[in-house]
């Protein structure tokens with residue numbers, strides 16, 4: 001898995017939106033905004049073959065959980081091969097996040113990590129996913145997105161009182177990281 005798998009899947013499925021996995025530098029930066037010291041619940045949108053997921057599983061406590069929502073069937077199968085009891089893989093769209101979280105009997109999530117290509121989505125779909133995300137997060141919860149452009153900020157600001165961005169240049173292409181929450185962002 002890795003770049004070759006991204007290219008193969010990108011040729012057949014343009015929603016994959018990238019021919020190379022996110023860099024370890026971007027992953028490290030996103031992880032700086034996650035408190036791995038306690039039991040947490042993460043929803044991951046668009047994990048592909050698990051470049052972030054594998055890092056999360058290494059860092060997460062035994063009582064933590066991840067729901068990974070991935071539309072591409074090949075990637076979803078690769079994720080299932082990770083075989084970790086803390087990980088639930090769902091081969092559906094982030095648009096269905098509410099029903100997916102409810103089916104796991106989670107009331108709320110602590111973090112939503114998103115790599116889906118929001119710029120490809122229609123405005124109403126984008127807004128629906130962001131609204132559902134804001135509703136599903138705990139009071140201190142964080143929406144952590146990474147995109148190759150900074151277009152998402154005004155959309156996030158509709159649903160999250162606090163939105164911050166960081167750039168990671170050690171990524172091809174450079175990545176904009178979004179940190180959004182109900183409460184003021186302090187690292």
Ligand SMILES: C[S@@+](CC[C@H](N)C(=O)[O-])C[C@H]1O[C@@H](n2cnc3c(N)ncnc32)[C@H](O)[C@@H]1O
Pocket residue numbers: 015016017018020021022045046047048049051052069070071072075092093094095115116117
């Ligand atoms: C740019 S890739 C990011 C992959 C990986 N997380 C990374 O950081 O390299 C986007 C991923 O989101 C998935 N995807 C696209 N639209 C989606 C949606 N609506 N719901 C869930 N996954 C989606 C694609 O199949 C692809 O795996």
